[in-house]
Amino acid sequence: MxxxxxxxxxxxxxxxxxxxxxxxxxxxxxxxxxxxxxxxxxxxxxxxxxxxxxxxxxxxxxxxxxxxxxxxxNPNSLYSIGIKLEVNRVSFIIINILGETLRKNEIHNNFYNNPNFAKYIVQQLKIFLQGFEEQDKLIGIGISLPGIVDDTFKKFEIGTNFQIFSQDMKFIEEEMKLPIFLMNEANAAIFGEYILNNFTYKNLAFISIDTGIGAGIVLNNKIYEGDNFKAGEIGHISIVPDGGRECTCGNSGCFERYCSNTALINDFKENFDLEIHTLNDIFFNNLHTTPIGEEILKKYTKYLAQAIQTFLLIFDLNKVIIGGEICFYKDYFNLEENLKNLVFNNLFCKDKNILEFSKYGESSNLIGAGLAPFRNWS
Ligand SMILES: [Zn+2]
Known part of the structure; x- marks a missing residue:
C-alpha cells in the first residue's frame, strides 16, 4: 500500500x-x-x-x-454479520458499526471434514437472518477461522485442528450477495478488543484459548501476520521436551496439548469417572476443589505461564489479553493471581498490569470478525 x-x-x-x-x-x-x-x-x-x-x-x-x-x-446506519467457525460450533452475530450486538446465535454440530459445509453455512445463515427487517443495511460478512487465513485468496489454508474445507469462499459470497472478509480467530479477537476497548496501545496481543491456542499480534498499531500468515501460532511452541504429548502438527509437547480447553477437559476426563464434555462440567461439579482437580489446574497454570512468559520475552508488549471460555471460570481457581505470579517473576517481565483477561470472554473474535467489513476502508 x-x-x-x-x-x-x-x-x-x-x-x-x-x-x-x-x-x-x-x-x-x-x-x-x-x-x-x-x-x-x-x-x-x-x-x-x-x-x-x-x-x-x-x-x-x-x-x-x-x-x-x-x-x-448514527451507529445503526449500517450493519454487518460476524461468523465464527469452530470444529463443532458455528456462531452468528449481527452488529452495528460500533460492534454492538443486535442478534446472536450459535449452532452445535460436528462439522469436521463435512464436504457440504459451505452450503450448510448459507442455509443456517438464511435462517438466522429470518425476520431481520433491515437486511438492506448489511454491508458484509466477516468470518473468524481457527487456522491460517489468506484473505487475498479468500481461502482457508491449513489448520491443524480444523480441516473442514479449503475450497473457495466464493460460494457463500455469491449466495449471500455480500463481500466476505476472512480473519484468523486470534487476529479477529485482537481487532475486536482493540476497537471495543478503544485501546491506544501500539504493541499488544490476544491469546485465544479455545479448542486450540493462537495469538493475534499487533505491532506498531498493525496486525502482524508474518511472512506466510503463520505468525502467532503459539499453540505449537513446545513446552514439554522428551516424551511430551504428541500433537497433530507433527511435533510433540506443544503448548495447546496442555492448555487448550480440549486438553483441560481430557485431563479431567482421564481422572474422573464422570461425563465431562465442557469446562462447565468441571466447575459446575466442583471437580476443581478436589485434590486431583487442584493438581491438574496447578499444572495447567504452570504451563500457561511458561508459554506466556516466552511470548512476552520475545515481543515486549504493552498489553496481553487472554480470551476464551476459561475467562468465565478464572475466579474458581484463582487463575489470574497465580498466573501473574508465575509470569512476572523476572527482571524483564515485571509489570503485572500487562496481562488482562478479556471482558468479552469468547465473543471478541466473533465481534472482531463482524467489524472487519466496516474497517476495511481503502
Ligand atoms: Zn503442535
Missing part, C-alpha cells in the same frame, strides 16, 4: 473514532481536535453522510461565531 493511501485510511479511521466517541460534532471540532485540514475533514464528512453514518441535525453558531452544521453520529 502506498504512503498516501495509508495516510488516507489513517485519517478516515481517526475521524471515525472521533465522531463515534463524541456523537454530536461539527467540522471545526474535528479539524481542531485532530489537527486535520478543513478540506480533509469535509471530504470524509461527505463520505460518511453518503453512507448515512452521520446525519445533519441543525445549524449553530460555532465558537468563532460562524454558522456551522451540526452532525450526529
Amino acid at each position: 502506498g504512503y498516501q493511501k495509508k495516510e488516507k485510511i489513517k485519517n478516515k479511521n481517526k475521524i471515525f473514532k472521533y465522531i463515534s466517541l463524541n456523537k454530536i460534532f461539527n467540522k471545526q471540532d474535528i479539524s481542531e481536535n485532530l489537527n486535520l485540514s478543513f478540506p480533509t475533514v469535509t471530504k470524509y464528512i461527505e463520505e460518511f453522510l453518503e453512507q448515512n453514518i452521520i446525519e445533519e441535525i441543525g445549524i449553530k453558531n460555532s465558537k468563532h461565531n460562524r454558522p456551522s452544521i451540526t452532525y450526529k453520529f
Whole structure:
C-alpha cells in the first residue's frame, strides 16, 4: 500500500473514532481536535453522510461565531454479520458499526471434514437472518477461522485442528450477495478488543484459548501476520521436551496439548469417572476443589505461564489479553493471581498490569470478525 493511501485510511479511521466517541460534532471540532485540514475533514464528512453514518441535525453558531452544521453520529446506519467457525460450533452475530450486538446465535454440530459445509453455512445463515427487517443495511460478512487465513485468496489454508474445507469462499459470497472478509480467530479477537476497548496501545496481543491456542499480534498499531500468515501460532511452541504429548502438527509437547480447553477437559476426563464434555462440567461439579482437580489446574497454570512468559520475552508488549471460555471460570481457581505470579517473576517481565483477561470472554473474535467489513476502508 502506498504512503498516501495509508495516510488516507489513517485519517478516515481517526475521524471515525472521533465522531463515534463524541456523537454530536461539527467540522471545526474535528479539524481542531485532530489537527486535520478543513478540506480533509469535509471530504470524509461527505463520505460518511453518503453512507448515512452521520446525519445533519441543525445549524449553530460555532465558537468563532460562524454558522456551522451540526452532525450526529448514527451507529445503526449500517450493519454487518460476524461468523465464527469452530470444529463443532458455528456462531452468528449481527452488529452495528460500533460492534454492538443486535442478534446472536450459535449452532452445535460436528462439522469436521463435512464436504457440504459451505452450503450448510448459507442455509443456517438464511435462517438466522429470518425476520431481520433491515437486511438492506448489511454491508458484509466477516468470518473468524481457527487456522491460517489468506484473505487475498479468500481461502482457508491449513489448520491443524480444523480441516473442514479449503475450497473457495466464493460460494457463500455469491449466495449471500455480500463481500466476505476472512480473519484468523486470534487476529479477529485482537481487532475486536482493540476497537471495543478503544485501546491506544501500539504493541499488544490476544491469546485465544479455545479448542486450540493462537495469538493475534499487533505491532506498531498493525496486525502482524508474518511472512506466510503463520505468525502467532503459539499453540505449537513446545513446552514439554522428551516424551511430551504428541500433537497433530507433527511435533510433540506443544503448548495447546496442555492448555487448550480440549486438553483441560481430557485431563479431567482421564481422572474422573464422570461425563465431562465442557469446562462447565468441571466447575459446575466442583471437580476443581478436589485434590486431583487442584493438581491438574496447578499444572495447567504452570504451563500457561511458561508459554506466556516466552511470548512476552520475545515481543515486549504493552498489553496481553487472554480470551476464551476459561475467562468465565478464572475466579474458581484463582487463575489470574497465580498466573501473574508465575509470569512476572523476572527482571524483564515485571509489570503485572500487562496481562488482562478479556471482558468479552469468547465473543471478541466473533465481534472482531463482524467489524472487519466496516474497517476495511481503502
Ligand atoms: Zn503442535
